[in-house]
Amino acid sequence: MMKQDKESKNTKICPVCGTRVSENATRCLVCGAQLTATASTKYAPTLAASKGTPEIRLKLPVAIALGLVFIALLAGLVFTLMQTPDQTLGAAAPAENTPTPTATITLTPTTTLTPTPMPTWTPLPPIEYVVKNTDYCSSIAALFGVSVQSIIRENNLDANCTIKEGDVLKIPQPTPTPSPQPTSTTAATAESDCQTITITVEAGWTLSSIAMNYNVTMAAIREYNRMSNDIVYEGMPLVIPLCERKPTAGPTPTATPAPPYPAPNLLLPRSGAAFNAATNAITLQWASVADLRENELYRVTVEDLTAGNGIIVVEYVQDTKYILPSTYRPLDATPHIFQWSVTVARQINSGSSNPIYELAGYESEKRVFSWMGTGTAVTPTP
Numbered sequence: 113m114m115k116q117d118k119e120s121k122n123t124k125i126c127p128v129c130g131t132r133v134s135e136n137a138t139r140c141l142v143c144g145a146q147l148t149a150t151a152s153t154k155y156a157p158t159l160a161a162s163k164g165t166p167e168i169r170l171k172l173p174v175a176i177a178l179g180l181v182f183i184a185l186l187a188g189l190v191f192t193l194m195q196t197p198d199q200t201l202g203a204a205a206p207a208e209n210t211p212t213p214t215a216t217i218t219l220t221p222t223t224t225l226t227p228t229p230m231p232t233w234t235p236l237p238p239i240e241y242v243v244k245n246t247d248y249c250s251s252i253a254a255l256f257g258v259s260v261q262s263i264i265r266e267n268n269l270d271a272n273c274t275i276k277e278g279d280v281l282k283i284p285q286p287t288p289t290p291s292p293q294p295t296s297t298t299a300a301t302a303e304s305d306c307q308t309i310t311i312t313v314e315a316g317w318t319l320s321s322i323a324m325n326y327n328v329t330m331a332a333i334r335e336y337n338r339m340s341n342d343i344v345y346e347g348m349p350l351v352i353p354l355c356e357r358k359p360t361a362g363p364t365p366t367a368t369p370a371p372p373y374p375a376p377n378l379l380l381p382r383s384g385a386a387f388n389a390a391t392n393a394i395t396l397q398w399a400s401v402a403d404l405r406e407n408e409l410y411r412v413t414v415e416d417l418t419a420g421n422g423i424i425v426v427e428y429v430q431d432t433k434y435i436l437p438s439t440y441r442p443l444d445a446t447p448h449i450f451q452w453s454v455t456v457a458r459q460i461n462s463g464s465s466n467p468i469y470e471l472a473g474y475e476s477e478k479r480v481f482s483w484m485g486t487g488t489a490v491t492p493t494p
Contacts, residue, residue: 128174238266238282239345246391249273251382255397256283257341306355308336313348318431320400322350329403332356342400342432373401373456373473376410376432383479386447389486397433398454398476404430408472411457414440417480418448428457428469442485453478 123132126140126147133140138147241252249269253260264273266282275281311322319342323330330342336351344350377399381387387394396412404410409428414436416424427434442448456473 128171236285238284241281241283243275243277243279243281245277246381246385246387247275247277248382248385249275251380251385252281252283254379254382255343256285257343258284306353309352309354311350311352313344313346313350315346317344317346318342318433319344321431322352323403324430326352326354327357328352328354329356329358330400331403375474375476376401376454376456378454378476378479381479381481383481385481387481387483389441389484391483392438392441394436394481394483395433396436396452396454400432401456401473404456405458407459409457409459409469410434411455411469411471412452413454414450414452416440416442416448417451418442418446428467441483443487444485445487447482447484449480449482451478451480 122135124135124137124147125132126143126145128145129140129143131140131142133147139145140147239256241256243252249260249263253263260273262284263269263281264271266284269275309326313322319330319333319339322344323333332353333339333350334342336353336356378397379399380395380397396414398410409430410432412425412427412429412434414425419442424440425436436450453476455471455475457469458472459467460470461468
């Protein structure tokens with residue numbers, strides 16, 4: 113306390129800014145105001161009496177002036193802050209308005225493999241067939257190479273397949289089985305280079321006669337037309353591959369005999385079929401056993417068992433059918449029983465005026481059918 117009182121007595125307060133100065137100072141070191149003796153003695157007891165922080169007292173004009181200075185400084189600072197962002201923004205405006213291009217990730221589309229379409233087979237339209245008096249569903253099915261059930265379904269027949277003469281049946285054609293697509297380029301090129309000709313089947317033509325006419329194998333015609341059997345019908349288009357023609361057989365020093373052919377499968381008429389006197393001719397039909405050679409034919413044997421005259425006809429044909437003419441029809445009023453069979457025969461001599469044949473295969477089964485005579489009194493001499 114003694115030290116503080118001593119310091120209070122040796123100092124004085126500036127009346128302008130309130131700064132403590134020495135007792136002998138004539139000018140304030142802070143604000144430069146002139147100091148008098150009265151000023152120092154006036155505030156000395158007050159400062160000595162206060163034990164805390166000294167109080168700074170300003171006159172009203174000085175306080176107003178300091179406030180104005182502070183306001184001016186503050187206004188200048190605000191103006192500077194407002195002008196600087198504008199200039200900065202003005203300089204950076206082009207960069208702000210111009211968007212920076214961002215790299216866009218482009219998705220690469222995944223390649224979708226398109227499956228190769230498989231060939232679709234359009235069902236062939238059914239064939240119209242007029243029922244004869246000697247026809248049965250089984251014989252018609254065997255003739256066209258279809259099942260009896262398919263004929264029943266196609267024509268809405270009963271389970272017994274009841275038909276009568278004059279009925280028009282729709283015979284469904286068998287749908288060919290699609291063969292695998294060729295993968296070899298060489299094979300596809302060879303097929304495209306093959307010279308072909310398209311023909312239209314006429315009445316009485318068979319696949320065997322067409323093959324022999326164009327010197328092409330039956331197997332080649334079936335393959336090019338995707339046929340499942342040897343049946344052809346009138347108006348049917350066929351593609352004949354001329355590039356598949358069989359080579360012309362040249363003279364060979366030693367004839368190579370063919371192996372025995374299997375027994376032909378008889379088709380029509382069925383065993384036990386009956387024909388009346390109004391039937392002028394009977395067609396005998398069988399299935400092909402193979403592509404016969406040029407010197408090979410089918411040997412057809414027909415015998416009238418009722419007349420007791422033995423064999424009445426032996427014919428050699430290239431086709432798979434033989435028409436028994438009306439000249440062999442009985443003349444009496446009783447039905448005659450005929451027996452027939454087919455086998456393959458081979459010509460062993462080179463002359464055509466008097467050919468000699470030998471059997472070259474197994475004989476088929478023997479079927480029988482009846483044929484009513486005309487009722488004339490004269491019986492022809494066989």
